[in-house]
Amino acid sequence: MFGRLGAPEIILILVVIILLFGAKKLPDMARSLGKSARILKSEAKAMKSEGQDNSTAASAPPHDENPAQRTIQAAPGDVTSSRPVTEPTDTTKR
Numbered sequence: 131m132f133g134r135l136g137a138p139e140i141i142l143i144l145v146v147i148i149l150l151f152g153a154k155k156l157p158d159m160a161r162s163l164g165k166s167a168r169i170l171k172s173e174a175k176a177m178k179s180e181g182q183d184n185s186t187a188a189s190a191p192p193h194d195e196n197p198a199q200r201t202i203q204a205a206p207g208d209v210t211s212s213r214p215v216t217e218p219t220d221t222t223k224r
Contacts, residue, residue, distance in 0.1 A: 135143075151159065 148156065
């Protein structure tokens with residue numbers, strides 16, 4: 131159906147992407163994509179280790195203590211996600 135992508139096709143695709151999004155937005159988009167990939171990788175690793183822990187815990191007697199909750203932490207040097215987020219207030223008149 132579609133042929134193989136060669137160098138001219140890839141260059142054309144990159145030019146169209148730069149024209150659509152602009153050169154200033156591309157580094158931010160790449161940074162966001164990298165953060166998402168790191169988070170996905172760490173979550174997949176945590177789920178895999180959780181699955182291995184559950185398989186060994188199934189044969190062991192249950193513990194009375196509650197397991198610690200996991201938190202997703204930002205990447206080192208990531209200052210954009212450390213800002214507090216303000217929630218919108220209800221400004222509609224009734």
